[in-house]
Amino acid sequence: MARIIVITSGKGGVGKTTTAAAMAMGLAQRGHRTVVIDFDVGLRNLDLIMGCERRVVFDFVNVINGEANLNQALIRDKRCDSLYVLPASQTRDKDALTQEGVGQVLEELGKGYDYIVCDSPAGIEHGATMAMYFADDAVVVTNPEVSSVRDSDRMLGILASKSRRAEAGEEPIKEHLLLTRYSAERVQRGEMLSVEDVQEILSLNLIGVIPESQAVLNASNAGIPVVLDTDSNAGKAYNDMVARYLGGDVPMRFLDAEKKGIFSRLFGG
Amino acid sequence: MAVQIPTEGATAAAPAFELKASSFTLPVIRLLSLDMDTVETQLEAKVDQAPGFFRNTPVVIDLSELAQEKGNVGFPHLVGLLRGLGMIPVGVRGGGAAQNDAARAMELAILGDNGRSGRQHAEAPQQSGAEPPMGDTHGDHPPVSVLVDRPVRSGQRLYAAGGDLTIVGPVSSGAELMADGNIHVYGPLRGRVIAGLKGDIGARIFCRSLEAELVSVAGHYRVSENIPTDLKRRSVQVFLDHEVLRIEPLG
Numbered sequence: 379m380a381r382i383i384v385i386t387s388g389k390g391g392v393g394k395t396t397t398a399a400a401m402a403m404g405l406a407q408r409g410h411r412t413v414v415i416d417f418d419v420g421l422r423n424l425d426l427i428m429g430c431e432r433r434v435v436f437d438f439v440n441v442i443n444g445e446a447n448l449n450q451a452l453i454r455d456k457r458c459d460s461l462y463v464l465p466a467s468q469t470r471d472k473d474a475l476t477q478e479g480v481g482q483v484l485e486e487l488g489k490g491y492d493y494i495v496c497d498s499p500a501g502i503e504h505g506a507t508m509a510m511y512f513a514d515d516a517v518v519v520t521n522p523e524v525s526s527v528r529d530s531d532r533m534l535g536i537l538a539s540k541s542r543r544a545e546a547g548e549e550p551i552k553e554h555l556l557l558t559r560y561s562a563e564r565v566q567r568g569e570m571l572s573v574e575d576v577q578e579i580l581s582l583n584l585i586g587v588i589p590e591s592q593a594v595l596n597a598s599n600a601g602i603p604v605v606l607d608t609d610s611n612a613g614k615a616y617n618d619m620v621a622r623y624l625g626g627d628v629p630m631r632f633l634d635a636e637k638k639g640i641f642s643r644l645f646g647g
Numbered sequence: 648m649a650v651q652i653p654t655e656g657a658t659a660a661a662p663a664f665e666l667k668a669s670s671f672t673l674p675v676i677r678l679l680s681l682d683m684d685t686v687e688t689q690l691e692a693k694v695d696q697a698p699g700f701f702r703n704t705p706v707v708i709d710l711s712e713l714a715q716e717k718g719n720v721g722f723p724h725l726v727g728l729l730r731g732l733g734m735i736p737v738g739v740r741g742g743g744a745a746q747n748d749a750a751r752a753m754e755l756a757i758l759g760d761n762g763r764s765g766r767q768h769a770e771a772p773q774q775s776g777a778e779p780p781m782g783d784t785h786g787d788h789p790p791v792s793v794l795v796d797r798p799v800r801s802g803q804r805l806y807a808a809g810g811d812l813t814i815v816g817p818v819s820s821g822a823e824l825m826a827d828g829n830i831h832v833y834g835p836l837r838g839r840v841i842a843g844l845k846g847d848i849g850a851r852i853f854c855r856s857l858e859a860e861l862v863s864v865a866g867h868y869r870v871s872e873n874i875p876t877d878l879k880r881r882s883v884q885v886f887l888d889h890e891v892l893r894i895e896p897l898g
Contacts (some may be wrong), residue, residue, distance in 0.1 A: 531819045535800030581834070582818050583796055602821050 380488040383495050383623075384513035384551075386489065386537075388529030391522045393558040396594055398497035400569060400605035401429045403568040404620030406461035407605075413452065415483075417509035418499035419474055427602025428455065432465050439467040442479030442645075448486055457606070462491075464498050474503035502536055509639035512542050515552045515623075517585060521559050522571040527579050530555075534580065554585035561590040562635040573633060587620030588612050589627040589632040635639030673737070674701075674845075676729075677709040685690050694732045696891070697846045700866030702733045708750075708760060711741030720746055722753040722865075748854040792828070799824065799838065806844070821859060825836045829853065835880075842885070857894070867892040 384506055385398040395418075404412035416424035419439060426432040430453045431467060436446035441464070448464075454460035464483075467474065480559045487494055498509035510516060516537050520530040539545060539553050544551075564570040587593075593610030597603065605620070607613040611632050680686060694701050702873040706729060713720065721741075728854060729736045729792045738756030740745070747757050765880035774792040783797055795814050817834035828850050832840070836854040843850030843865035850856030850864050857878060861870050862885045869892055 528821060531801040532821065534798070535803040535819075536824075538797065538800065539803070578835075579817075579819065579837075597674075 379397045379517060380491045380494045382484060382488075382513050383493060383500055383515045383517060383521060384510040385517050386498040386506060386510055386533055386561060387500065387519040387526070388502060388506075388533040390520075390528045391586070392495040392519050393594070394500070394519050395423050395427050396598060396604060397517060397519050397558065397588075398424060398495050401453065401623070402463075402493075402495040403455075403458060403603040404555065404605045404617060405493050405495070405624075406458045408456070408620070408624065409460065411460045411466060411490065411511060412495065413462040413487055413491050414495040414497060416466035416497050417475065417505055418497065419466045419470050419472045419505060420468065422468050422594065424497050424530065425453075425465045425632060426601060427598050428463050428603065430455070430465070431491060431601070437465045438465040438483070439470045439474045441483055442474065442476065443456075448483065459468060472499065472503070472508070475505060475508040477508065480508050480629050481512060494579045502532060507540060509539060510551075513537075513551050514543075515621075516558050516583065517554045518580075519556050519558055520580070522557055522561075522565065522573075522576055525569070527571065527576055533579060533584070551583055554623070555580055555582040556579040556586050556588065558582070558588040559590045560587050560632070562633060566635045567630065573630075576642055584630075585622050586615055587630055587633060588615045588619070589638055673705050673707050675707045675709045675740075677712060677834070678720070679712050679714060681716060681720060683721050683724045684730065686725070690728065690732060696848045696890075697843075697865040698733070699868075700846045702866075703735060704733070705735045705737045708736060708739045708755070709741050710739055710743070710746050714746065715741045722749050722755070726753050726755070732746070744745060778852075780888075790814060793826075798834070801838075818859075820858075826850070831895050839863075840885075843887075848887045853883075856880050857883045862892070862894070864892060869894070 382583055383401065384565060385401065387394050395478050402412050406412040414424065415438060427433055433453050436451040438451065440446040441448055441451050452462040452464055455463065480593050496509045496513065499505040507571060518530045518533060520526050534553060537553060541551050544548065561570060565572045573584065577584060578619050582605055589611045591610055591612035593612045594604050597607055604612050605616040606611065607619065618631060621628045655676045657893065678686065678796045710720065711724045726736050735754060739750040740758040741751060746801045750757060759764045766839065790846040791808065792810040793812050794804065795805060796816060799805060799814055799818045799822045806824040807826040807828065809827050811828040812824055813831040815833045816825065818824060818832055818836050818838040820837040822838035825844045827843065827845050827847060828856060830840050832854040837856055837858045837860065839861040840850045840852050840859055841863040846865050852862055852864065858880060859871060861868055862886050864885060865885055874894065878894050878896065883894050884897055885892065885894050
C-alpha cells in the first residue's frame with residue numbers, strides 16, 4: 379500500500395501547494411512512484427505549479443463521479459517518469475468530494491504507487507478534512523508568525539481527532555512541522571518568530587526550514603517545482619526535507635543570517 | 648409543499664427566524680424540604696461560596712423528592728428567593744399534579760422527567776440532612792479522573808466530568824480545559840482552564856508554566872491581562888481563598 383502524505387496548514391498562502399509539488403517531485407526523483415493530488419476543488423493551483431495546466435482533460439471530481447477512470451485523469455510529469463498529477467476541478471465546489479469517493483480513489487492509487495501526496499486547501503472545512511482524513515503522514519506548513527502558528531495548532535488538533543486513523547483507534551498520523559518563508563535576518567531583528575519559538579509552541583518534529591526566497595516565486599511562475607532549482611537555497615532546503623522524510627540524517631541549513639556581500643545582495647541567494 | 652403567503656412589496660421575504668432544537672445543561676435544585684426558611688438559609692450559604700457561578704444562571708427546580716408530600720411548596724416564596732440570589736428559575740420537574748398547577752401559576756415551565764427519577768430516589772437516602780438542598784450534580788456520575796498524555800491543541804475542549812483532569816503535555820492557546828475537580832498541567836499552559844466547573848470552591852489548578860489566557864475556579868476567573876507578570880511562566884497553583892482567586896508560586 380502507498381503511504382498517504384497530506385500537506386496542510388489551516389492558514390492560506392503559507393506554501394502548501396509549493397511544498398506538495400516539491401515533496402512529490404523530490405520523492406519521484408529518488409525513484410519512488412508518486413502521485414500528487416490537488417484537493418483544492420474550485421481554486422485549483424497545483425497544475426500551474428507543476429506546469430501541466432495545458433494538459434488537464436479530466437479531474438479528480440470526474441473520477442469520483444465515475445465520469446472518467448483514473449488513467450484518463452492522471453497526468454504524467456514530463457520531467458520525471460515516476461511522477462503523476464491528479465488535478466482538481468475548477469468548476470465544482472468542495473462538496474463534490476465525498477468520503478467514500480475519495481477513499482475509493484486513494485485505495486485504487488495505493489495499489490500502483492509508493493507515495494500519494496495530498497495538497498490540502500486552506501481552512502478547516504470539508505475540503506481540508508477530506509484531504510487529511512485518509513493520511514498516514516502530515517506535513518504541517520507554517521510561516522514563522524503567530525496567526526499561522528495558531529492555525530497550524532488547530533489543524534494538528536483536527537488531525538489528532540477527525541482522521542480515519544483516529545476514528546479507527548489506530549496509530550495516529552505522523553505529524554511533521556515544515557517552516558516556510560523563514561528569514562533569518564528578520565528573526566535576528568525580532569520581526570519574526572524563530573525556529574525555537576515555533577517549536578516550543580507546537581512541540582512537533584521539525585522536518586525542514588525553507589528560507590524565504592525569490593526562487594520560489596520564479597519557480598511557481600515557470601511551472602517548475604522549486605525542488606528542481608538545485609542552485610537556490612529554497613530548492614536545497616526542500617531536497618533536505620525530502621531526504622529527512624525518507625529517514626536521512628541531514629543537518630538543518632539556512633537558519634542563520636549570512637553576511638551578504640554586494641554581489642549576493644544584488645543577485646539574490 | 649409550503650403554502651406561499653403573498654406579502655406586500657416583498658416578493659421573496661427573507662426569513663426572520665429559524666426554529667431549532669437545542670439542549671442546555673442547567674443546574675437543578677432538588678428540593679428535599681418544604682420548609683422554605685431552611686431552604687433559604689442553606690441556599691444563601693451555598694451561593695455565598697460561589698456568587699459568580701449563580702449570577703443570572705437559569706435553574707430548574709426538581710420536586711421528585713416531594714411529589715408525595717401534601718404540603719404546599721410555596722412557589723411565590725421560592726421563586727422570589729431564587730431571583731433574589733441572582734438565579735433565574737425557568738421550570739420544575741418531577742412534581743405531582745397539584746404542584747405542577749401551582750408552578751404553572753407562577754409561569755414556570757413543566758419539564759419532562761429524564762427517566763432517571765428511580766435512580767435519584769435510590770440515591771436520596773445517602774444525602775445527609777446537613778447537606779445544603781442543592782441538586783448535587785456530582786451524584787449523577789461517579790468521579791472520573793481523566794489523563795491526557797498528548798498536546799491539547801487550539802480549538803480542542805476537554806472536560807473531566809466529576810473528577811480531575813491531568814494533562815502531560817502542552818496546552819495551546821485557544822484550547823479549553825474544564826473539570827469538576829482539579830486541573831493539573833505538566834507542559835506549558837497557554838489555553839483557558841476552568842476548574843470546579845460545577846461550583847466546587849475547593850478545586851485548584853496546578854501548572855508548571857503559567858501562560859494561560861484565562862484561569863477560573865468555581866466561577867471566579869482571571870484573564871491573562873490581570874495575571875501579574877512575575878507569575879507568568881512560573882510553576883503555580885490557582886485556588887479560591889475566601890472568594891478571592893489567588894495565584895501562588897509553587898516551590
